[in-house]
Amino acid sequence: MSTHALIVAFVTWFVICYFIVLNGGYLLLNLLAIISLRRRGEERILDDLPQAYSGLEPPISLLVPAYNEESTIAASVRSMLQLQYSELEIIVINDGSKDNTLQVLKEEFGLLPFPEAYRVQIETKPINGIFRSTRYPNLRVIDKMNGGKADSLNAGINASRYPLFCGVDADSILQRDSLQKVVKPFLHDPTVVATGGTVRVANGCDVRGGFLTSVGLPRNLWAMFQVVEYLRAFLFGRLGWSAINGMLIISGAFGVFRKEAVILAGGYRPKTIGEDMELVVRMHRVLRERRQPYRIEFVPEPVCWTEAPEDRQTLRNQRIRWQRGLSESLSSNWGLMFSRNGGVPGWFAFPFMVLFEWLGPLVELGGYLFMAVAFAFDWISWGAASIFLFVAIGLGIMLSASGLLLEEMSFHIYPKGRHLAWLGLIVIIENFGYRQLNSYWRLVGLWRWATQSEASWGVMTRKGTWQRK
Numbered sequence: 001m002s003t004h005a006l007i008v009a010f011v012t013w014f015v016i017c018y019f020i021v022l023n024g025g026y027l028l029l030n031l032l033a034i035i036s037l038r039r040r041g042e043e044r045i046l047d048d049l050p051q052a053y054s055g056l057e058p059p060i061s062l063l064v065p066a067y068n069e070e071s072t073i074a075a076s077v078r079s080m081l082q083l084q085y086s087e088l089e090i091i092v093i094n095d096g097s098k099d100n101t102l103q104v105l106k107e108e109f110g111l112l113p114f115p116e117a118y119r120v121q122i123e124t125k126p127i128n129g130i131f132r133s134t135r136y137p138n139l140r141v142i143d144k145m146n147g148g149k150a151d152s153l154n155a156g157i158n159a160s161r162y163p164l165f166c167g168v169d170a171d172s173i174l175q176r177d178s179l180q181k182v183v184k185p186f187l188h189d190p191t192v193v194a195t196g197g198t199v200r201v202a203n204g205c206d207v208r209g210g211f212l213t214s215v216g217l218p219r220n221l222w223a224m225f226q227v228v229e230y231l232r233a234f235l236f237g238r239l240g241w242s243a244i245n246g247m248l249i250i251s252g253a254f255g256v257f258r259k260e261a262v263i264l265a266g267g268y269r270p271k272t273i274g275e276d277m278e279l280v281v282r283m284h285r286v287l288r289e290r291r292q293p294y295r296i297e298f299v300p301e302p303v304c305w306t307e308a309p310e311d312r313q314t315l316r317n318q319r320i321r322w323q324r325g326l327s328e329s330l331s332s333n334w335g336l337m338f339s340r341n342g343g344v345p346g347w348f349a350f351p352f353m354v355l356f357e358w359l360g361p362l363v364e365l366g367g368y369l370f371m372a373v374a375f376a377f378d379w380i381s382w383g384a385a386s387i388f389l390f391v392a393i394g395l396g397i398m399l400s401a402s403g404l405l406l407e408e409m410s411f412h413i414y415p416k417g418r419h420l421a422w423l424g425l426i427v428i429i430e431n432f433g434y435r436q437l438n439s440y441w442r443l444v445g446l447w448r449w450a451t452q453s454e455a456s457w458g459v460m461t462r463k464g465t466w467q468r469k
Contacts, residue, residue: 008379015367016388022356023395029240030402036243037300037410058164058186059087060179060256063156065149066170067095072307073170074108079211080168081136085179089138091156092170096125096146105141110134122154122267130159149252150268150275157259157267165262167276169253171307173202173212178303182256185297193261193283194296196250198234200413201227202305212305217419220310225434227308228426232403235300235410242298246349248284248329250296252276254304261287261294272332274325281329284345285336301411316441323361323445330358331449361443367392368436393431400427 062080066073073092080090094102105111114132125147133139144155153167164186168174178197185192203218218224241247255276262268265286268275280296287294309315330353336342337350371388374380404423407413414420447453 005379008374011370012374012380012384012388015363015370016384016391018363018367019388019391019395022360023391023399025352025356026236026399027395030236030399030406032240032243033236033406036239037406040300057086057180057183059089059162060085060183061156061160061162061165061259062088062090063153063160063165063167064090064092064170065095065152065156065167066092066097066101067146067149067152068097068099068101069170070097070100070104073101074104075207076168076170076172077105077109077139079173081139082176082211083174083179084176087162088179089140089161090136091159092139092141093152093156094141094143095148095152096144102141102143106131109136109139109141111141114140119158121158121263124151124155124158127155148270148275150272151270153275154267154270157262160259163259164256165259166254166256167252168304169306172199172253173207173305174254175303175305176211178254179256181301181303182254182299185295185299186256186258189295191293192295192297193258193287194250194280195256195299196238196247196297197254197299197303198301199230199251199253199304199306201230201308203308203310205305207305215413215415217414217422218308218310222312222315223308223310224422224426225430226315228400228404228423228430231407231423232400234298235403235406236399238298239300241349242296244344244348245295245297246344247296247298248281248345248349248353249277250280250298251304253306269332272325272328273321274329277325278329278332281333281336281345281350285333285339288336288339288341288343288346291341319438319441320445320448323442324449326353326358327446327449330354358446361439361446364392364439365436365443396431396435397428400430 062083064073064076064080069076077090077092092105094105111131111133114130116130118127118130125145128143128145131141131143133141140159142155142159144152147155156167157165164183166179166182182195182197185195201218201223202212203220203223204216205212206214206216217227238247238249252275261283262279265279265283267279269278269282272278283294283296309318330350336346337354339346342350367388371380371385375385401424404420404427408420414423
């Protein structure tokens, strides 16, 4: 066999084996998620009974960073004011918005300046003023100089009064019982330092009075693709890792943290794009270095709805940011990988993220390109090409279908048959173009991180029409 043939054979089987291990890892996570959902299903039987809350649940500070959110901020805050929870405070952090975000808040909630002690536990950009609502005593607004989302959250932590805090995106809609659900792990286990909830796509849903009243599917194809993505990522991705205490990501759209643990880790890192993941990875690293028992858990019940991008450019910007944020999170916490006391996060979750999420776009797109060229020039057989298509496309469809199946079996959020039919169709067609395009955007994010290109949030277009009812 010639050297050329040996190289072709080696690359061919390397690519095939990579996709087998990748999808095999996700299938294992899927199995762990199924086991966890069955256990939770038995516990949820009690949730159908009338709930009586003791009032002893730990109080929570709800932190809402807002930058140019005038179209959605009022509805979001109204929904948070109606949450069912024994004791909570809402702190909106206006991060130097250039639109009328602060003015909307003043008019909607009757804000007045309120002098109060502000304890600086984490350094942030200067605070311009603190306002208190004359209509809702548990609502405060911090007006500060622009410093980014991470800096805003740190300012909210400084101003918060309670031992737990929950970071919520300003364009999010929470279900009324969302805090009751996401705080349960803290009640059952005193070592829990963070929990994350499921995030769903709100496009196509009906929202009235700041709350989601009926579930629907978006008519926009880009948003439809993201519905399936979110099902796959949350239901067996994060749930599977949570089952073995290896979850490295809590979505910035909805997560609850123990304040003292976050301050111990140094708070959110301002000069990073993926501040939510970076904090969680750093908490793993710091707590394991200190050999402190802890758990970071995922709550699978759908608790938070958010608007997904509906145009290609906005979605592209988002995915580039996510990949760059992933790169920053992993590279800045490299000491966790294979560390002496790394456990599941250091020995399994971190290497998995490096091989399949961080470097994945490079290998995946390179694999598609190589197999296409090799087949065109008759370097590989029909059999090898068929095996590649099965492991790259066939298993991808199976994984997405399993996420949809888990959703239907466990939560049945989409009640109409036509909803499931559309989602089933999207499960198939997303594998023929959309996932490859997504990999390309992630590769751009990886390149920008590697070349230290200037970080930019880009223009995030929000319609906000689903919150104006």
